[in-house]
Amino acid sequence: MSFASIKTEQLADFADRLRSFGKSTGEAGLVAAADNLAGATGRDRDQLSTDLMRIYRDSASNEAFSLLYELNNEGVLRLIFHHLRRSFYAVDAADVLQEVFFNIYRYPFKFKPDRPSAFRNWTHSIIRNTVLKHSRRAQRNHAVSLSTSVEKEQRDELPLELEDAGAASPLDSTAEREAHEDLVGAWMLYLHYYLHAYRCLTPREKRALYLVEVDGLPYKEAAAELKVRVENLKMMIFRARRKIHTIMKRQFTTGQNALDRRTVAGAVRRNARTEGRG
Structure with missing residues (x-):
């Protein structure tokens, strides 16, 4: 990095500001650097930048950062251009420069x-990492069109229609139909087991359950119809429901066990056939 950003006519003003800042902060090195600014070597310039950065780190002085920026922004920009020559995608060097000094400031x-x-x-490390970050971002945002110009013109001429977000796709319709069929099959199986359990009830239990659950009569009216007390009717309904539950549970368990046995038997037969071929 160099003093290229400080033109000859600006050098005196920069030296005065640097000298004044050095005196106000008690930094004798800054005062000496201001006096020898015109004939400073590369090592002197590095030392001055390091001193300004140290002061900014310790005091968060805006003047220190301003002097640091004026001293180094052109050198940083040249180094950014040097790194960007290796990038295949377009990257704005000014954006990189801004982020570099933002990282220094932060x-x-x-x-x-x-x-x-x-x-x-x-x-240098900050510049290299920032350029790499912007180059990768430009690569991700870059899209290469594989269509010809004629195809692109034809595609552009097609009328655009808004997509109906509420419309069902063929896949959605198929899935909904299959789910409906599965639900109907499950209910048919459930009703089949319920009918079997209902037939196992006594005639009196069937009548009581029919009056309460089908006709929807209150317990008092259903009890009067059956000529029993309400307490007895409630017990009758409870026992009928528990009996249906027990029978249906046994039916479902038996069916699942039979299915498991058929599955295992089928697997055994397939394994036997496979071993026989071997």
Whole structure:
């Protein structure tokens, strides 16, 4: 990095600001650098940048950061262009420059002024990582069209219609129909087992259950119809429902066990046939 951003006519003004800032902060090194600014070597420039960065890290001084930026922005920009020459995709160097100095401004606590070239080395690392980040982002955002210009023109001429988000696709219709068929089959099986269990009830239990669950009569009216007390009717309904539940549970369990046995038997037969061929 160099002082290329500081033109000859601006050099005196920069030196005055640097000298004034050095005196106000008690930094004798900044005052000496301001006095020898015109004939400074590369090592002197590195030391000045490192000193300004150290002061900014310790005091968060806006003037220190401003001097640091004016001193190094052109050098940073040239280095950014150098790295971007290897990038296949277009990246705005100004955006990279802005993010580089934003990172310097935001993370000063990561800076270690252990040598004169500390700022230059640290900034090189920030530049390299930032350029790589922007290059990868540009690569992700880049899309290559494989269609010809004629195909593109024909596609552009097609009328555009808004997609109906509420319309069902053929796949949705098929899935809904299959789900409906499965539901109907399950209910038919359930009703079949219920009918079997209902037939196992006594005539009196069937009549009581019919009056309460089908006709929807209150317990008092159903009890009067059957000529029993309400308490007895409730017990009768409870026993009938429990009997149906027990019978249906046994039927479902038996059916599942039979299905499991058929599945195992089928697997055994397939294995036997496979071993026989071997």
